[in-house]
Amino acid sequence: xxxxxxxxxxxxxxxxxxxxxxxxxxxxxxxxxxxxxxxxxxxxxxxxxxxxxxxxxxxxxxxxxxxxxxxxxxxxxxxxxxxxxxxxxxxxxxxxxxxxxxxxxxxxxxxxxxxxxxxxxxxxxxxxxxxxxxxxxxxxxxxxxxxxxxxxxxxxxxxxxxxxxxxxxxxxxxxxxxxxxxxxxxxxxxxxxxxxxxxxxxxxxxxxxxxxxxxxxxxxxxxxxxxxxxxxxxxxxxxxxxxxxxxxxxxxxxxxx
Amino acid sequence: xxxxxxxxxxxxxxxxxxxxxxxxxxxxxxxxxxxxxxxxxxxxxxxxxxxxxxxxxxxxxxxxxxxxxxxxxxxxxxxxxxxxxxxxxxxxxxxxxxxxxxxxxxxxxxxxxxxxxxxxxxxxxxxxxxxxxxxxxxxxxxxxxxxxxxxxxxxxxxxxxxxxxxxxxxxxxxxxxxxxxxxxxxxxxxxxxxxxxxxxxxxxxxxxxxxxxxxxxxxxxxxxxxxxxxxxxxxxxxxxxxxxxxxxxxxxxxxxxxxxxxxxxxxxxxxxxxxxxxxxxxxxxxxxxxxxxxxxxxxxxxxxxxxxxxxxxxxxxxxxxxxxxxx
Amino acid sequence: xxxxxxxxxxxxxxxxxxxxxxxxxxxxxxxxxxxxxxxxxxxxxxxxxxxxxxxxxxxxxxxxxxxxxxxxxxxxxxxxxxxxxxxxxxxxxxxxxxxxxxxxxxxxxxxxxxxxxxxxxxxxxxxxxxxxxxxxxxxxxxxxxxxxxxxxxxxxxxxxxxxxxxxxxxxxxxxxxxxxxxxxxxxxxxxxxxxxxxxxxxxxxxxxxxxxxxxxxxxxxxxxxxxxxxxxxxxxxxxxxxxxxxxxxxxxxxxxxxxxxxxxxxxxxxxxxxxxxxxxxxxxxxxxxxxxxxx
Numbered sequence: 001x002x003x004x005x006x007x008x009x010x011x012x013x014x015x016x017x018x019x020x021x022x023x024x025x026x027x028x029x030x031x032x033x034x035x036x037x038x039x040x041x042x043x044x045x046x047x048x049x050x051x052x053x054x055x056x057x058x059x060x061x062x063x064x065x066x067x068x069x070x071x072x073x074x075x076x077x078x079x080x081x082x083x084x085x086x087x088x089x090x091x092x093x094x095x096x097x098x099x100x101x102x103x104x105x106x107x108x109x110x111x112x113x114x115x116x117x118x119x120x121x122x123x124x125x126x127x128x129x130x131x132x133x134x135x136x137x138x139x140x141x142x143x144x145x146x147x148x149x150x151x152x153x154x155x156x157x158x159x160x161x162x163x164x165x166x167x168x169x170x171x172x173x174x175x176x177x178x179x180x181x182x183x184x185x186x187x188x189x190x191x192x193x194x195x196x197x198x199x200x201x202x203x204x205x206x207x208x209x210x211x212x213x214x215x216x217x218x219x220x221x222x223x224x225x226x227x228x229x230x231x232x233x234x235x236x237x238x239x240x241x242x243x244x245x246x247x248x249x250x251x252x253x254x255x256x257x
Numbered sequence: 258x259x260x261x262x263x264x265x266x267x268x269x270x271x272x273x274x275x276x277x278x279x280x281x282x283x284x285x286x287x288x289x290x291x292x293x294x295x296x297x298x299x300x301x302x303x304x305x306x307x308x309x310x311x312x313x314x315x316x317x318x319x320x321x322x323x324x325x326x327x328x329x330x331x332x333x334x335x336x337x338x339x340x341x342x343x344x345x346x347x348x349x350x351x352x353x354x355x356x357x358x359x360x361x362x363x364x365x366x367x368x369x370x371x372x373x374x375x376x377x378x379x380x381x382x383x384x385x386x387x388x389x390x391x392x393x394x395x396x397x398x399x400x401x402x403x404x405x406x407x408x409x410x411x412x413x414x415x416x417x418x419x420x421x422x423x424x425x426x427x428x429x430x431x432x433x434x435x436x437x438x439x440x441x442x443x444x445x446x447x448x449x450x451x452x453x454x455x456x457x458x459x460x461x462x463x464x465x466x467x468x469x470x471x472x473x474x475x476x477x478x479x480x481x482x483x484x485x486x487x488x489x490x491x492x493x494x495x496x497x498x499x500x501x502x503x504x505x506x507x508x509x510x511x512x513x514x515x516x517x518x519x520x521x522x523x524x525x526x527x528x529x530x531x532x533x534x535x536x537x538x539x540x541x542x543x544x545x546x547x548x549x550x551x552x553x554x555x556x557x558x559x560x561x562x563x564x565x566x567x568x569x570x571x572x573x574x575x576x577x578x579x580x581x582x583x584x
Numbered sequence: 585x586x587x588x589x590x591x592x593x594x595x596x597x598x599x600x601x602x603x604x605x606x607x608x609x610x611x612x613x614x615x616x617x618x619x620x621x622x623x624x625x626x627x628x629x630x631x632x633x634x635x636x637x638x639x640x641x642x643x644x645x646x647x648x649x650x651x652x653x654x655x656x657x658x659x660x661x662x663x664x665x666x667x668x669x670x671x672x673x674x675x676x677x678x679x680x681x682x683x684x685x686x687x688x689x690x691x692x693x694x695x696x697x698x699x700x701x702x703x704x705x706x707x708x709x710x711x712x713x714x715x716x717x718x719x720x721x722x723x724x725x726x727x728x729x730x731x732x733x734x735x736x737x738x739x740x741x742x743x744x745x746x747x748x749x750x751x752x753x754x755x756x757x758x759x760x761x762x763x764x765x766x767x768x769x770x771x772x773x774x775x776x777x778x779x780x781x782x783x784x785x786x787x788x789x790x791x792x793x794x795x796x797x798x799x800x801x802x803x804x805x806x807x808x809x810x811x812x813x814x815x816x817x818x819x820x821x822x823x824x825x826x827x828x829x830x831x832x833x834x835x836x837x838x839x840x841x842x843x844x845x846x847x848x849x850x851x852x853x854x855x856x857x858x859x860x861x862x863x864x865x866x867x868x869x870x871x872x873x874x875x876x877x878x879x
Contacts (some may be wrong), residue, residue: 053459079461087459093452095516096445104445108461114470117441118434124441131442164456171460317679367869370678371621375816376865379858382809386855504686511683545694551687555680556673 006031006066006175006206007052013060014047014230021047023230024061029175034197034207036221038214038241040250043227045210046088049177052208053085054078066174080108082174086164088183092152098163099148102135105170109134135170142166142196158189165196169205176200178209182216194220218242226250266574271519278429282421291417293530295489298424300525302482304509305435305518306475311507312515313439314471315451316366317374320381321506324476326388326498327354328483333401333493334391343407347484351477358476362469381503388495400494407488414488424485428522431478435518447471505532508551511559517567588720593838595718599727599796601834602734603629606789607811608818608826609741610782615820616758617771617778620681624665624689626808627696628783631658632790633799634696637705647708655787661692662783666776689804697801707794726796733792737785738827745823750777758821810857816864833860 007029014022022044029035037045050056052063054075063070065081073081084105093101110131116124139145142162147155155163161181168176178197182190190213197220200207211217217224218238226234226241228250234241241247282291303325310316331350335341341349365376395401407414407423414420438444446467449457454464487493496502505528513524531550535543558565607625614622636654639645645653669688673680710729715722745751756764757774765771789807793799810833817829837856 055455055458074463076458076461076463079459085459087456091453091456093449093456095448095452100445100448103442104449104457104462105460107442107446107449110442112442114438114443114474117438117443120437120441128441167456167460311679317682319682364866364869367872368865371615371619371682372865372868374678374682375621375812375861376869379861379865382858383855383862386858504683507679507683511679515679541698542694544690545698548687548690548692548694552669552684552691555676555684555687556669559673559676559680 004031005029007208008064009061010064011061012048012051012058012063014044014051014056015059021230022051025227025230025232027225027232029206029208030223031174031206032201032204033222034201034209034220035223035225036217037208037210037225037227038212038217039227039233042229044230045227046179047230048227049085049179049210052177053083079171079173082172083177084168084171084173084175085177086161086168086179086181088180090157090160090164092160092164092167094151094153096152097148098144098150098152098155099132099135099139101152101163102139102166102170103131105138105167106131106134108171138166138170141169141199143192157184158186161185161193162196165200169200169203173205175206175208178207178211180210180212182211182213190216274519274522275429278425282418288418291421293533295417295421295424296486297522297526297529298421298428299482299486299489300506300509300529301428301522302431302485303479303506304513304521304525305431306478307506307510308513308515308518308521309435309438309447310471310475311510312517313444313451314447314468316468316472317370318377318472318475318503319374319500319507320377320379320384320503321475321479322498322500322502323381323384324354324358324479325483325486325502325506326384326493326495327357327476328480329487329493329498330388330391330401330483331480332484332487333404334395336405336488337401337403338395343405343484343488347407347481347488350484351480354480354483355473355477358473359469362472363465366465366468366472378500378503382500385495385499388498392495400492402492404487404491404493406491420489424489427481427485431481432518432521439518443467512554514565514567520567589842591719592721593842594835595721595723595727597835597838598831599730599834600837601814601831602731603789603793603807603830604810604814604833605734605827605830606737606785607807608814608830609737609823610786611812611815612818612820612823612826613754613782613785614778615815617754618670618775620670620685621812622779622782623682623685623808624692624804625782625786625811626804626806627689627692628658628662628786628804629790629793629807629811630696630799630801630804631661631692632787633707633794633803634700634705634790634801635787636791636794637707637799638700640707647710651791654791655784658787658790659780659784662779662781662786663776665692665783666779670775670779671772689808693801693804700801702801704798704800705794706798707791709795710792724796726792730792730796733788734827737788738823741781741785741823754778806854806857809854809861813857813861813864816861833857836860 005028007027009025009027012022012025012027013020025048037048039045047056051058052070054073058071065083070078093104096104110127112121112124112127136145136148139148142165144159144162144166147159152160152163161184165178165181181193185193194216197207197209221238224236224238224241225232226244226247233246233250234244236244281287281294287294303321307318307321310318328350331353332343332346335346335349336343361380365373368376392398392400414423446457446462449460449462450464450467458464509524509528510521511524512527513520513522532543532547535546539546607629610625610628611622614620614625632654635657636650639650639653640647665688669684670681673684676684709724709726711725714725716725716728745755753764753769754774754777757769757771761771790799811830814830814833815826817832818825837853840856841853
């Protein structure tokens with residue numbers, strides 16, 4: 001394995017009362033690679049995301065981002081550090097237009113505050129210009145440029161998911177966590193998604209995704225980590241994982257979805 | 258100093274509003290309603306704050322009259338019993354009210370939805386009881402009187418004509434500031450919080466801090482309005498700051514369109530005129546009709562009367578645009 | 585404090601607490617099934633008292649039928665409220681619904697004032713005026729009616745929720761509306777039943793309370809607030825907890841006034857409920873904070 005490690009977890013554990021969702025998981029996510037986390041339902045994938053983004057506090061173990069300890073960093077500060085995520089249920093800002101959603105993503109990369117905003121000072125105006133331009137850039141990147149002034153919720157699901165990704169990209173992250181980006185998409189949309197993910201990689205952003213769609217995962221992932229019942233049971237290339245007996249057993253053991 | 262607006266029509270609308278407001282207090286125009294418009298201007302200031310808090314950020318306050326009253330009472334007490342300069346008293350009131358909002362902000366916003374509503378309701382009621390106590394302490398049993406007029410140098414705001422311009426000066430300043438905030442990164446952050454707190458947090462917005470900040474801002478606005486109120490009536494009692502007052506403020510915000518800054522003028526004006534008119538025309542039936550109107554408006558026009566009107570105008574405008582006729 | 589005084593204050597507290605408990609039950613039922621806080625809850629109590637008064641003294645209807653009719657009317661108002669004001673708005677926000685219930689409360693209060701009476705009214709005591717002696721304290725017999733009614737209502741409600749089909753459906757709807765609708769329980773019907781039930785219970789409260797104290801068309805506001813506090817103590821989930829909450833509030837009020845602590849003179853008795861409310865909310869807020877920290 002070449003390249004440096006952007007995210008590392010050591011003995012990462014999360015317990016909800018008596019239920020252990022993640023059990024001493026050690027991970028090493030390489031920079032600029034596309035890594036997928038897969039596993040049967042209840043394996044702890046979303047919990048992992050929530051720990052990395054700070055939504056849940058850690059029960060045990062450490063998370064290191066670019067070498068620095070992440071555990072105590074409040075969730076809203078992680079975006080400016082370079083970690084951003086998308087949500088399974090999208091969570092767009094329904095009270096804004098498509099463009100405004102992406103502009104919101106520029107929040108951690110801008111700095112003018114209440115006072116400058118209230119008085120519409122030059123600093124505010126300058127930053128607004130930059131925010132607008134950047135937002136349009138990201139919107140075009142995901143192919144939604146023509147929908148800029150539409151209400152965010154007027155888009156069909158597939159495009160809403162793209163919008164959510166554009167919003168996340170606008171935070172200019174180092175690491176982007178995609179939570180089931182393919183859910184609810186048709187075949188064409190999934191292909192567009194794969195292309196988009198590859199362009200994200202080309203922007204030197206590390207991609208970590210949770211996904212249930214195996215063909216999608218196997219098509220783009222350069223590295224696959226398999227979780228089951230809160231533990232890491234295997235990792236390797238897509239080809240290696242598909243042949244791994246432990247992985248097959250884990251999936252066969254679960255109920256039909 | 259003013260952030261760019263949506264279209265040239267908006268500039269025209271605001272210019273018209275300005276012209277109307279400037280000409281209004283003259284006798285040959287609407288002079289007889291000057292006092293009414295002073296009160297509307299004062300309520301507009303409070304309403305804008307409430308719109309920012311409820312409409313844009315998606316929170317709830319059923320006790321906004323508490324901040325309104327705090328401004329009034331602090332101004333009243335400091336300028337009568339302690340002989341403060343009224344402007345200084347106003348400033349102190351605003352700072353104190355803002356600080357109070359800051360202190361209760363963090364614990365209060367842990368509550369959501371109905372519980373938040375009840376907490377603000379309870380606070381409003383408690384402050385009202387405090388105000389009644391203050392009446393006994395600092396003034397005659399029912400209120401504090403003898404509050405001086407505001408003045409700048411020798412120029413005293415002792416006529417409605419003068420106070421009208423004073424109040425609307427502040428009101429327009431508040432409106433412009435709020436307009437700027439709404440169209441900025443801050444405004445987007447507030448709307449993001451309303452849209453999805455989880456997503457807002459994930460893109461770097463400090464949700465708790467923003468909520469408290471906007472509460473403080475709304476409290477400062479309300480306090481400012483309260484001080485102006487005190488120096489207008491020269492008397493404060495507890496009654497204008499009771500639970501129904503908080504309800505009326507919410508109604509003003511709702512009718513004006515929760516997510517509309519300029520709509521606040523309409524909301525405050527319509528609601529105030531309505532409740533006064535109803536009282537005049539229908540005597541005791543005013544409460545009945547008021548309740549009925551509340552229910553009907555909330556059922557059929559929850560986004561606010563003003564916003565609905567704006568929508569209709571917007572649709573007309575687009576229709577003309579499509580026909581190739583530039584408006 | 586002498587023991588007779590203690591008993592006196594205790595009984596007095598339990599009596600008013602019983603009314604708060606009944607109002608609190610109404611809040612809890614509606615909230616559990618619909619997640620709505622019904623600001624008009626206190627008005628149902630007021631209606632119970634005022635409507636029965638009007639029926640007895642203006643329509644000449646004898647006591648018992650008048651009481652029953654009053655309760656039915658209160659229930660009907662509850663149904664009307666749901667069907668006309670709560671069901672129609674689609675996707676109403678918390679704020680909208682709160683304003684709607686406030687609007688209904690104002691409307692009902694105003695109509696009661698105009699149509700029924702503006703004056704303070706009082707119903708005749710159910711079993712005479714002679715005080716009963718109990719552990720050295722003298723108790724108004726109506727107080728026993730009140731406490732007894734509260735206990736009966738609570739028991740019957742519990743039986744209803746646990747053993748009847750409709751009751752169980754209500755409970756299911758409260759616990760999991762989505763799952764219940766999947767098994768054929770119509771949430772709208774359940775909501776209607778919840779409103780009718782809450783209104784009837786409120787009406788019952790008004791009917792037993794009116795003989796003990798003077799009521800007016802404005803009386804619903806404070807009763808509503810205190811009933812709300814009772815329900816809040818119970819976390820809005822459990823009828824029994826609401827009852828306990830109501831009794832607690834009544835007792836605290838009674839003893840606070842008795843002790844004559846500082847601002848808690850009888851004039852500020854009402855403030856006690858508010859303080860309790862804020863304490864509860866503070867505790868809840870604190871608990872939520874702890875949960876966040878502990879994860």
